[in-house]
Amino acid sequence: MDRRSFLALAGGAGAAALSAALFRRWLEMTPAVHYPGRAEGHFLRERGKLPAPEEVIETDIVILGSGIAGLSAAWKLEREGQRKVLMIDGPQPFGNAAGGRFGELAYPTGGHYLPLPSPESVHVREILFDLGIIERDPYGEKPYYDERSILHGPEERLLFNGRWQEGFIPTEGVSAGELGEHKRFFAEVERLRTLRGSDGRRVFVFPTVNSSRDPAFDALDRITLKDWLDQQGYRSPTLHWYLNYCCRDDYGTRYDKVSAWAGLHYYCSRWGQAANAGNGAWLTWPGGMQVVADKLAAASGVRRRAGTAVSLKRGGEGVEALCFTLEGGVARTTLVRARKAICAMPLYVAARVVENIGAYGFDAKRHTPSYAPWLVANFLMKDFPRELPHAPLSWDNVVYQEPGLGYVVSTHQDIRVAPPGKTVFSSYVALSDRTPEAARKWMMGASGDELVALASADLTSAYGWKFAACVERVDITLRGHAMAAPLPGFRSNAGLKALRDADGPIVFAHADLSGFSVFEEAAWWGVQAALKVLK
Template sequence: MRRRSFLLWAGASGATAAGGVLGLRRWQEITPALRYPGRDEGHFLRERRALPAPAEIVETDVAILGSGIAGLTAAWKMKKDGHSDFLMVDGPQPYGNAAGGQFGDLAFPTGGHYLPLPSPESFHVREILADIGVIQRDAMAERPYYDERFVLHGPEERLLFNGVWQDGFIPTEGVAEEELAEHRRFFAEVQRLRGLRGRDGKRVFVFPTVESSDDPEWLALDRITLKTWLEQGGYRSPTLHWYLNYCCRDDYGTRYDKVSAWAGLHYYCSRWGQAANAGNGAWLTWPGGMQPVATAMERASGVRRRDGTVVSLKRTAGGVEALCFRLVDGRPHSYLVRARKAICAMPLYVAARVVESIGAYGFDPARHMPAYAPWMVANFLLKRFPDELPHAPLAWDNVVYQEPGLGYVVSTHQDIRVRPPERTVFSAYVALSDRTPEAARKWMNGASGEELLALASVDLKAAYGANFAACVERVDITLRGHAMAAPLPGFRGNAGLKALREADGAILFAHADLSGFSVFEEAAWWGYRAAQLALKG
């Protein structure tokens, strides 16, 4: 064991007992597998390296460029509407932020891991869930009936606060009554805002966000940060501020003193879906995160897929041409896709380099490009469950009162057998919101496996101490330098995003970035809309 490795572990855990030393030795046998989806392809695009001549020309009616939720929704919707002549080019990672992985028979997420119950306005999400069997009946009713295997069961969440586990994520144990009163006042305000409509008759906060009210009174929230809104409202509780900062980091990868107040409130006020067989505010989840949903959407669409990444997309007299490549042992192989229309279902930081003359659509990358938050997901394969502290039992989502970690999710939580499985996967999430996105990307790109593992395991060490290491068999770390668009103040008025949303021609745009932040409902909405536009003529 190298001294540097010891210091990285001991500095994070503070463990020095004999059992801890054994844990340290066991830990050093683990070398994490590091995944950088899209990094090599992204560098290839950025450096504009030469490609060999296309070895193949592929023709289709509609080309879907990207296989995340937006692209999959576009394929699913076209199939639903009776069209099947379309082709999907995967991009650097199939399923994008909805991807997952496997340790043998144990699945785990490498991106998103849950979906809130969709409200009635999110009819497009309900259509998808009904088609793939997640909603079993009454899809458009106020309270649809969901497949119980996917409705999150308790215990749902817990927080390690002052060394003690408690139910729920907002600190309550040992918190002064005046702070608890502020908690109640905040959630009462959330309940009030959920039912409000602007002077245009639309709900103030709703999915999809383009259906939210454009009343100037409420759009003014997009000019300030969530922290400023809290301060203006007289909210001073440190535990409430921590909680709301945690939620912004968890949903947007960015601190609450950076996030638009409109986006910060939307997090709470738009999520009020109900179910006939679950409580209000329930969640849907799968051991593999969102990948089972993505896989089911792919099956339902019958889409043809091609491995590859688009390097250029341009309009032609007959439609569009997309030059694509894939790396084989570091060497590029290219092919050309010709189509009547293309759905550009890729992040905008990629589209800006790929779409020829993107400025002609009204999008100026220098002025309109969203900021992107980096993200890290570490999956720990455990040969046994670690010993728990008393008070609150192991939950699906487990959070520690600190930063920058976001806690860890138990992938086998939905296992409905009488006895829990012997082995499991803990998925630890980290939003590197304690530094600028540029500094975080630079660090992620240059950090050693030991350094990445030290950061990824901080919350686990706080929960279990150095003895956690003895439970670990393998670790898989996924790093996403541009994981999600961050909704900073002013994002609702971004003219470039609006222009791309309204594009209607040979090239159509479909990605959650068009909304300014990365969630399933928004990605699916733009894929749904793009499919409708692609088929209208």
Template structure:
């Protein structure tokens, strides 16, 4: 969007409702809608309640268990390979961590909300985007041409520091020269490491991870936390530590003092070489509904039949597999049986461990090999007006509060908020928009944070979800809010803690090849589109072989 368009937005926002004591009363009247995708089904599985006899038996060649990025990518790859006889059991929430929702005509994300430009190693992502018409010409060119409608336009991001907005993700104004010099040193080092290659000629930090160098020169970093790496390399600037911590919370749901140093470096170094003919290096792709729009297009393109429900058990039988599936309707379960030649298990491993019979036979011991799953919160605020903005920098797509606002949990820090209508290029602002706020509950252990979420009141959750927005707008925020929907993901993603690269159980599942194939980002601990899509495509190729 041209800058003058955003100046028009700012002018319109300045005419928003005048706030006063009534603002606080209005806020108290907002009762958020709480969503817990998969919670009922997960508790049902954990309780081990008996299912009624199957009401029907379905026959297919390949059954895909799951509906997230890995599952949909598997379906897309099967279709590309000319395979039509497949069935997807799409779980309690279509598209999983890439899901989205709507307030009438306004789409919003309830999970991931952007996709960076694809690196040369992510050839599968380029193929997907080209198949959907989002890349023109040769998708494997050094700098492909992307659809302008999904390339994030400026202003892309801003940060609120010391009561003032600044463009970019890191504050610069008001900081000492030594701190600014350390910021430059950090970014220069990330660029240097991102370009490094091992003895086999491959880069060390790539997406997908499996296509990175097998040279062990950097493996020792998996024994450290990212904070320890920063300390050992002389980084002292608070802003550098804040940014490193932000990156880990953003991708892994964990603080940088708990995430592997290898994973922390991966966040900053894995996308080197991602270029476009019509966008700056490091540009992002986004849609109003986040990745739900991309993954939905992939699902439609695949044409694979979908059945709403969840897998209760998966077992190998002569000639293939049998999957007992169920759906909860008003708290009452019904079941059916699926028989197939192969199953692509695209469920999170904490679910697969309960579903796949004798999963230990594959080399995975849940007691020793199960990843840690931090919780997440995504809150979508339907805005009937734009709150008044501070003058220093215009409303951006991504808006981050430095140091994060805290509420409810000690150090439960927000990750900022994105604006759903940002890609809707117009000179005059729309009448309404959606602010999507993200919170990583990093103040306690994942288990303790889940316990807090389970017992928190709606008011407590709303206060936590709105903390960054209140920090940005104060009492001007509440009068502009019409509705709030909060999505709680108790087991949002697998976190790459120190030692994850040596997890023998995950390595075993990655190599499993037979009637049951595993495909999920959990296999490498990176809950990213590129990673999940690669495992889905790889499982489909094995199934076709």
């Protein structure tokens, strides 16, 4: 969709009503576009010539990467009394947990929420309690959470057949037969949540390594979620759309590509409760997961340094990490020597950085996960556009279409007497309507106009041309390798298991070790890596 198409969405009468000044203002709006890690990644891929190190730093433990896994490792090390730690941030501080600001208004550029952790996720509850997000009874059935972190209502709505409705699965104007299938599916989810395999373990839990390995359930990882739905006789178009949306939202990938085990895990593993919130509640903040990342960094007290690792190898009695920064296209390098290293970077990067990674049992060609690309656009709104009736503006607002994932209102959690004068609408797009390779190629060549058109597609469906009149600025973040996609067979990936088990001068910590990108898994591998290097 180009900008001309964008304006035509309102039809001839709506477009004619726009003033010439409004047309010009929208046409002249240039988005700020960010490609986290692109310059460093291309430099790494092309092995640009690096100058000799300007500095040599000695430390006991070096953490390469400042995403949730790296931050969780630093937090655990501090809690165990280890403070001789250096963190090299990587190309973007906090990675997929990063955020940004329009003045006083914070917004997410990556993840924006966290489900209430289930009882098995002891590590997540321990972190949240230490950060003050859980206030009381962290290991009880229903912990008490900071009220400011619990998602306020109205929580979510769906634009379906031209009308807003509460919730994300279509119900209004849907046949009784389809509604019956909805009910049958969620009854099956409730059954699977408590089901245990022949080994006595629950089938779907966080961390996933503690899930049952009963062969009957491992078989779910050999088919896609769509295959499973078809086998179970689910024919409802609205149910299929909803489950496809959920896979795109959590994994960046369509349900006819995602492992059935992963697709069901999305629903069956999350059943955390709270003393001061209803079942299935979420934790969120105006700046998304950057709030948690900031708190983790502060709680760990870790010394951080800008830079990206270009090589990591054993050297002397420990490890050596050569790191670089790019300033105006000019590389500057630092050599870090440490007793041990925690490699907390995505595996497609680690495969190029860790010297002889094959010696760990990881074959980069066979074992590297497929990665889904994402686009996140933040629209600074000088006013709220006029809403359609039926359901009020909610925290998460989704349109019954693809590839958009709807938009989140960043000021939703603010407690105010009246609506704020300005707000931020954060639009998410998983480019799941094309292959990851085609999506990355499109991202590389797309103009600002094309990026804005795609990012605003759901918003223009909701508001028509009136949306443009409310926009003051646009900030777009493109993540070409946003998250590992759990395709069929991901649970039996021998290379991931080999890196999970690695225990020596170099250990690994990243959600990629589980095969998909969620907070619970990233935090788990960060904590496990910290325990290894403490030995």
